[in-house]
Amino acid sequence: xxxxxxxxxxxxxDELAARIRHLFGRSLHIRTLDTGSCAACESEIRLLSxxxxxxxxxxxxxxxxxxxxxxxxxxxxxxxxxDEAVAKTWTAMPDPKVVVAVGACALGGVYPRDPFAxxxxxxxxxxxxxxxxxxxxxxxxxxxLLVAVGKLSDKAGALTFVSDDSxxxxxxx
Ligand code: SF4
Numbered sequence: 001x002x003x004x005x006x007x008x009x010x011x012x013x014d015e016l017a018a019r020i021r022h023l024f025g026r027s028l029h030i031r032t033l034d035t036g037s038c039a040a041c042e043s044e045i046r047l048l049s050x051x052x053x054x055x056x057x058x059x060x061x062x063x064x065x066x067x068x069x070x071x072x073x074x075x076x077x078x079x080x081x082x083d084e085a086v087a088k089t090w091t092a093m094p095d096p097k098v099v100v101a102v103g104a105c106a107l108g109g110v111y112p113r114d115p116f117a118x119x120x121x122x123x124x125x126x127x128x129x130x131x132x133x134x135x136x137x138x139x140x141x142x143x144x145l146l147v148a149v150g151k152l153s154d155k156a157g158a159l160t161f162v163s164d165d166s167x168x169x170x171x172x173x
Contacts, residue, residue, distance in 0.1 A: 009053060012142045016149065017058040023153045027059040030145075031069035033089055035076035036117060041103040041135040042075060053138050060145065066092040071148055072099045074125065077111040078118035086124055096155035098148045101127045102141065104134040 020028055032045060048055040049062070063069050066089045078086070090099075101121040104110050107130050108120030118124055128151045131144035 009139050009142055012139065012146060013053070013058055016060075016142060016146045019146065019149050019153075020059040023149065024156075027061055028070045028149065028152075029061050029063040029068050030071045030073055031063055031066045031089065031093070032073045032075070033086065035074060035082045035086065035106070035121065036079035037076035037103065037105055041105070044135045044138055044141060045073065045075070045102070047138050048141060053142070066090075067094070069093050070097060070152060071145070072097065072125070073102055074099060074121045074127075075102045075106055076121075077105040077108075077114065078121050078124050080116055080118065083124065090125060096152055096158075098128040098152045098155065099125045100129045100131060100144050100148050101125075102131045102144070103136060104132060106130075107132055110134070 032042070034042060047053060048060075055061075066072070070093075072089065072093060074086075076082075090097075099121070101107055106121040108122075109132075111117045112119045121127055129144050129148045131140055133140050136144070
């Protein structure tokens with residue numbers, strides 16, 4: 001059987017790159033967090049860094065440190081054993097920050113009654129964007145990131161920055 005060609009992500013990717021450049025003037029950093037997935041969602045996420053999708057050219061990078069992350073990409077059904085890791089990761093991330101729940105497990109469609117899991121990520125984190133699929137395709141992930149960038153921009157606009165050089169309440173950006 002001939003493998004199907006990769007999806008054409010050109011329009012979504014170009015829009016995403018343009019928005020990141022326009023809204024933030026720098027690249028965005030993503031921390032991934034697996035709360036008990038089967039690893040297929042992670043495989044699709046990793047594909048985003050492959051040459052065909054080339055996430056880095058869009059100004060998006062994965063970071064191992066939550067302290068450098070703007071965006072948290074969460075997979076899995078939120079196993080209870082992960083509660084402490086989830087809380088520490090979320091607390092370590094600076095504001096503004098957004099959460100993207102990835103895959104049917106994270107959205108509550110696979111383990112809704114498992115006693116070892118919350119069953120959905122929005123029971124433990126303030127999810128901003130939901131990306132369905134089992135697993136979601138890289139194109140679906142890019143769509144989710146595009147929406148998340150808009151939410152991040154809204155949150156950044158709502159923040160008030162105070163510095164020694166600026167009058168209180170002004171935004172020095
Ligand atoms: S949503 Fe599907 S692919 Fe993703 S972790 Fe759950 S079972 Fe695996």
